[in-house]
Amino acid sequence: MKITAAVLPSPDAPFEIRELEIADPRPGEVLVRIVGAGMCHTDLLARIPGAPFPMPVVLGHEGSGIVEKVGDGVTKVAPGDKVVLSYASCGRCNNCETGLPQYCELFGALNFMGSRLDGSAPVSGTDGGKMGCCWFGQSSFASHAMANERNVVKVTVDDVNLEILGPLGCGFQTGAGAVLNSLAARPGSSIVIYGAGAVGLAGVMAAKIAGCSTIVAVDLHDNRLALAKEVGATHTINAKTTADVTAAVRDFTGGGSQYALDTTGVPAVIRGAVDALRATGTCVIVGVVMGDISFSASGFLDGKSVHGVIEGDAYPADFIPKLIEWHRRGMFPIEKLVKTYRLDQINEAQHDSESGATIKPIFVFS
Numbered sequence: 238m239k240i241t242a243a244v245l246p247s248p249d250a251p252f253e254i255r256e257l258e259i260a261d262p263r264p265g266e267v268l269v270r271i272v273g274a275g276m277c278h279t280d281l282l283a284r285i286p287g288a289p290f291p292m293p294v295v296l297g298h299e300g301s302g303i304v305e306k307v308g309d310g311v312t313k314v315a316p317g318d319k320v321v322l323s324y325a326s327c328g329r330c331n332n333c334e335t336g337l338p339q340y341c342e343l344f345g346a347l348n349f350m351g352s353r354l355d356g357s358a359p360v361s362g363t364d365g366g367k368m369g370c371c372w373f374g375q376s377s378f379a380s381h382a383m384a385n386e387r388n389v390v391k392v393t394v395d396d397v398n399l400e401i402l403g404p405l406g407c408g409f410q411t412g413a414g415a416v417l418n419s420l421a422a423r424p425g426s427s428i429v430i431y432g433a434g435a436v437g438l439a440g441v442m443a444a445k446i447a448g449c450s451t452i453v454a455v456d457l458h459d460n461r462l463a464l465a466k467e468v469g470a471t472h473t474i475n476a477k478t479t480a481d482v483t484a485a486v487r488d489f490t491g492g493g494s495q496y497a498l499d500t501t502g503v504p505a506v507i508r509g510a511v512d513a514l515r516a517t518g519t520c521v522i523v524g525v526v527m528g529d530i531s532f533s534a535s536g537f538l539d540g541k542s543v544h545g546v547i548e549g550d551a552y553p554a555d556f557i558p559k560l561i562e563w564h565r566r567g568m569f570p571i572e573k574l575v576k577t578y579r580l581d582q583i584n585e586a587q588h589d590s591e592s593g594a595t596i597k598p599i600f601v602f603s
């Protein structure tokens with residue numbers, strides 16, 4: 238079947254809209270007609286020169302849509318079902334079997350290598366040419382994507398806008414899950430969220446859901462900080478205009494925060510986040526950190542900890558329906574973070590995402 242997709246030909250080239258071919262689903266696979274696909278900063282890892290991803294490639298890993306066809310053996314969904322797509326996992330390794338698919342031993346091979354595990358690919362050029370796909374088990378910057386029974390989550394309610402739910406499968410799940418699953422933030426506690434982009438703002442919303450009484454958002458842009466306040470931050474710090482962010486955090490949190498969520502991946506920010514924790518405080522890191530971070534070991538003697546988290550420690554089949562329910566009730570107002578684009582505006586959307594003008598671009602196909 239012919240599909241339309243945004244193709245990244247090489248790390249430094251603009252995206253191109255091309256017609257491609259998608260095969261019928263194999264056993265266990267689910268062909269989805271995409272109605273919305275968010276752009277996440279992880280998509281742009283493919284733009285790092287020398288990054289080990291096959292090119293050309295169809296990116297996109299925050300898709301939502303309608304099941305079009307299912308392969309043999311699929312029982313979880315049927316044609317016509319509404320679904321959100323999340324990351325791929327094998328279901329058979331130690332970590333998958335203990336309920337931690339986000340740390341699947343085959344995570345890299347399944348999500349980044351541009352093909353199925355056996356090297357075959359469901360998507361190709363119309364001339365049969367090789368095309369990187371299966372990005373996070375989907376490649377949803379396209380009219381249709383091939384997912385797997387394991388990484389589709391059925392949407393069972395009608396009164397939500399399916400077009401904007403795709404980022405629940407990655408960015409929003411990462412921020413909210415870091416607060417609710419990884420940190421398991423307690424009511425009445427204090428939390429500082431570094432970076433008020435899509436992941437950080439989902440973290441702010443989750444901190445409010447968790448009942449944190451002090452929620453501090455730190456960012457470089459006043460417009461994002463205003464949005465953070467709108468969705469639940471009790472205090473904001475503009476790190477560009479504040480001389481000592483750590484001192485400001487200590488001031489707002491009565492001496493130091495119980496929790497910190499870093500979404501920036503900037504070593505100096507993470508170091509500051511740990512410095513501003515109170516004794517027994519925990520900092521989680523959800524982004525790709527560029528470079529090493531040094532900490533003074535004595536700073537950890539008072540029970541502080543810092544650890545990395547993938548996909549908000551979320552088990553998508555359980556967590557995404559919870560996020561949808563909170564969204565329905567107005568407690569997880571992701572619509573405030575979203576700007577929609579047509580797929581042929583993808584280069585503009587990337588620019589707006591990188592400049593910070595748009596927090597969460599979503600491509601819609603209607």
Ligand SMILES: [Zn+2]
Pocket residue numbers: 326327328329330331332333334338340341342343
């Ligand atoms: Zn696994």
Ligand SMILES: [Zn+2]
Pocket residue numbers: 277278279280298407408
């Ligand atoms: Zn992502």
